Amino acid sequence: MPNGSLEKFIYEERSDSVRQLGWPILYKITLGIARGLEYLHRGCNTRILHFDIKPHNILLDEDFCPKISDFGLAKLCMKKESIVSMLGARGTIGYIAPEIICRSLGGVSHKSDVYSYGMMVLEMVGGRKNVDVGVDRTSEIYFPHWLYRRIELDEELQLIGIMNEEEKECARKMVMASLWCIQTDPSSRPSMSKVVEMLEGNLDFLQIPPKPYLYSSSRTEVISSEVELA
Template identity: 65%
Template sequence: MTNNFKVKLGQGGFGDVYKGKLPNDCHVAVKILKTSKGNDEDFMNEVSSITKTSHVNVVALLGFCSEGSKKALIYELMSNGSLDKFIYNKGPETISSLSWEILYQIAKGIARGLEYLHRGCSTRILHFDIKPHNILLDEDFCPKISDFGLARLCPKKESNISMSYARGTVGYVAPELWNRNFGRVSHKSDVYSYGMMLLEMVGGRKNLRANATDTSEIYFPHWVYNRLDLGSDLGPGEVIAAEEDEIAKKMTIVGLWCIQTFPSERPTMSRVIEMLEGNTNSLEIPPKPILSSPNRSAPESSSSSSLCRQSRYESSHMTESNENTLRSED
């Protein structure tokens, strides 16, 4: 199928992805899961979650293979790869940035996909790893949510779930996953991750920047909020047209609402879609964010105030090596 793994499309925390072709000439992406502790759980999470879905903004699982320790997942091929390639400015090899209109359509598509996972399935699916790397784009730049290795299923009527450890990727993990004093873990945890990703799409940079010299740059939401408050251009360094600035402002306001510290203050994904499709002038500016996600060592017993102080300190000492995916054993 993959011609002996000839063409590698990418790699992530759960395995490498190769280009393949089925006998009917349909091109596919084949993810070979790494052999490690938790591999079986990741594999079963992915299969059990995604086989319950059918939505234009969720990647389609075409099949899977499990032979002993060797496990593979076969997906529809997304020719434009992952969103992160288009929004981070890394140098001369960076792929050309997407237009603001395309970014706006991508933002709405991801929101619809998440709303479907939270409300449209017979069983509610919480993804727990929403980030640009896990958003795939087809030939028309239609976004599809992928990588369900950390997903959790819960009865549709229930919104809160119990969890022993934080799961997700540093920088996108909601505060309540680190410390229960902020609230219960629920679908609002995905809303937080979505909001942080939305701000990255506008700012054109990762929300963790190890080489930043200014504190407001290090804590990304403050950097974004300050630019919004000052009326500065919100894009990554370039002057943009009024219509594009309107899109950037709308995405920024929605993103800042999504990353509110307490889950009860964040909108649902249904409300997010309404805000994205509505008039910017009708959107209220949210309160300034008060903390960032702490690192893995944040104590579960910390009070809200001490965690806030600790997380601000830790955000200024975060390195690129921290940008890994955390796993849990429930």
């Protein structure tokens, strides 16, 4: 693809006031990936579960239209089937749905791709990794929870490069849809069809999701130690 993979466009210095990709293009890419996953999950005769949705596996053509690539970890299942059997975890750390690691949280299904999609879009929104491994663990901020707090308090998202009300609305829809996608309980996550509806619909009709309660592993360790000290 002429523009390579998405990952080279979305990770930028936090001090920048201008993004490599403007919000209209980011929104277009977000919606395009959602439609692509919707097709894999519902449009094919056999449902295709990708299991490795991440910025590196999204290729961009000359018009920045996204193409989902690298189906090396994909699994096929019948449309009526919702749960697939899987030996061991598959995917990339940072995007793997929690039920793939801990089966007691629920079965592995197309909702696992929904989780990965949500984590990826949050990185697109923030222009950064969801967890900054380069900072001291005691000061580490888990970006999805930081965003959720701002949504919860109805505060400005303070995201890079928003120029007008239309871009602000696009960014907020991307954040709200993503926070629904990364719910820990797979049954609480929307289908990709519903995600497309969220992105294309009216922001006023989007409900605030429950708080995603799984922190990053290192952040959880910090919290546990703080609780023990208290």
